[in-house]
Amino acid sequence: MNKQKIPATLVSGFLGSGKTTLLSNVLKQPAGRRVAVVVSVPADSSIDSDILRGTDIDAVDNVCRLPLGNRIYELSNGCLCCAVQDDFHHMMKELAHRKADIDHVMIETPGTELPISFLRRLSSEDLSSQFTIDSVITVADGPALADGRYTTASGLASRSIDTDLQFLYQAQLDIADVVLISKTDLVFPAMRRKLQDKLKGLLTHDPDIISMQHGLVNPDLLFDRACNTEQRLEIDKIDIDEQQVENGFDSVIIKLGKVDSDLLVSRLQMLIREQSVYRTKGFAELPNKMMRQVVQGVGSRIDRSYDRRWGADEERSTHLQIIGRQLDPERLMATLRMAEV
Numbered sequence: 515m516n517k518q519k520i521p522a523t524l525v526s527g528f529l530g531s532g533k534t535t536l537l538s539n540v541l542k543q544p545a546g547r548r549v550a551v552v553v554s555v556p557a558d559s560s561i562d563s564d565i566l567r568g569t570d571i572d573a574v575d576n577v578c579r580l581p582l583g584n585r586i587y588e589l590s591n592g593c594l595c596c597a598v599q600d601d602f603h604h605m606m607k608e609l610a611h612r613k614a615d616i617d618h619v620m621i622e623t624p625g626t627e628l629p630i631s632f633l634r635r636l637s638s639e640d641l642s643s644q645f646t647i648d649s650v651i652t653v654a655d656g657p658a659l660a661d662g663r664y665t666t667a668s669g670l671a672s673r674s675i676d677t678d679l680q681f682l683y684q685a686q687l688d689i690a691d692v693v694l695i696s697k698t699d700l701v702f703p704a705m706r707r708k709l710q711d712k713l714k715g716l717l718t719h720d721p722d723i724i725s726m727q728h729g730l731v732n733p734d735l736l737f738d739r740a741c742n743t744e745q746r747l748e749i750d751k752i753d754i755d756e757q758q759v760e761n762g763f764d765s766v767i768i769k770l771g772k773v774d775s776d777l778l779v780s781r782l783q784m785l786i787r788e789q790s791v792y793r794t795k796g797f798a799e800l801p802n803k804m805m806r807q808v809v810q811g812v813g814s815r816i817d818r819s820y821d822r823r824w825g826a827d828e829e830r831s832t833h834l835q836i837i838g839r840q841l842d843p844e845r846l847m848a849t850l851r852m853a854e855v
C-alpha cells in the first residue's frame with residue numbers, strides 16, 4: 515500500500531501519570547505494527563529514552579545520531595525509540611523520510627507541557643503533509659484523581675489558587691480523544707468504581723475513558739482511531755499562554771557515584787517534604803551490584819526496581835532528574851550527596 519501520511523498519536527498527561535510505562539509496553543508488544551515512539555529528553559540527560567528502551571541494551575549498538583543531540587534507536591522488533599533533545603521538527607522530518615518503515619508514530623509530550631503546542635507543530639504545513647493526527651491520548655493518574663490532587667472541588671481549573679498546575683492538568687484532559695486512567699491497582703476497589711464518574715465531572719467533552727494497570731491496554735484501542743482531533747479542537751482558535759504554564763517548572767539533573775539505595779530514598783523523601791518536588795526519576799549505581807537500579811518517584815511515592823545489568827562499556831553512575839517548582843539545586847545536591855558511599 516502506498517501510504518500517504520503516517521498516523522501520529524500524541525500521548526499527554528501530568529508528570530508521572532504513566533505515559534512512559536504505556537509506551538514501553540507498546541514498544542514491547544506492538545501488535546504487529548512498526549511503531550516509532552518519540553520522547554523529549556533534556557539536553558544533559560537521556561533518562562526517559564533509557565527507561566523506554568528498558569532492557570534492550572543491544573539497541574544501543576544500533577543508534578542513528580542526528581544533529582542537535584537527537585537520536586533514533588532501532589529496536590530488535592522493528593520499532594524505533596526516538597529521543598528528541600532540541601529539534602522536534604527535524605526528528606519528524608527524519609521519520610517522514612523513513613515512512614516506508616513506520617506504521618504509526620506515538621509522541622510522548624512532557625508532563626509539564628500543554629499538548630496543544632505539539633499539535634500546532636504537527637499542523638504546520640510541511641509536517642501536516644506527512645503526518646495525520648490519529649488521536650490525542652491523555653493518561654490520568656488514578657490515585658491522583660481519587661485524591662483530587664490537581665483539581666478544585668468544583669473540578670474546574672481555576673487560576674486563582676496556585677495553579678498553573680491545575681490549569682495544565684485540566685488542559686491536558688480537555689484536549690483528549692481518549693483518557694486512560696492509570697495505576698488503578700493503587701486505588702481501593704470501592705473507589706475504583708467511582709473513578710470514571712469523578713473524571714466525567716472534570717470533563718467538558720466526551721472522550722473514551724479506559725482504565726489500565728501497569729500501562730497495559732488492548733492495542734486496538736490505541737491505534738487507527740482517526741479522531742479528527744484538529745477539526746474538533748480548531749487549533750488555531752485556542753488561545754492559551756503556553757509559555758506561562760510551562761515556564762513554572764524546574765528540572766534539576768543530579769549526578770552521583772555509587773549510593774546506598776535506602777539512604778538515597780530517605781534523602782529524597784526529605785527533599786520531597788521540604789520542596790515542591792513532583793517527580794524524580796533515574797538510575798542508581800549500587801555497590802557490589804551488577805544490575806542498574808531504576809528509581810521512580812511520583813509525589814511522595816518512590817518505587818525502586820532493577821531493569822538490567824550495566825553494559826560493559828557503559829558509564830556507571832547514579833543519575834537522577836528532579837522536577838518541581840522553585841527547586842533549590844544546591845540543597846538538592848548537598849542532601850543527595852549524603853547518600854554516596
Ligand SMILES: Nc1nc2c(ncn2[C@@H]2O[C@H](COP(=O)(O)OP(=O)(O)OP(=O)(O)O)[C@@H](O)[C@H]2O)c(=O)[nH]1
Pocket residue numbers: 527528529530531532533534535536562624625696697698699700726727728729793795810811812817
Ligand atoms: N503501581 C503502578 N505503578 C505504575 C503504573 N503505571 C505506571 N506506574 C509507575 O508510575 C511511575 C511513573 O510512570 P511513568 O510511566 O514513568 O510516568 P510518565 O507519565 O511517563 O512520567 P513523566 O515522563 O516523568 O511525566 C513509575 O514508577 C511507574 O512504574 C500502574 O499501573 N501501577
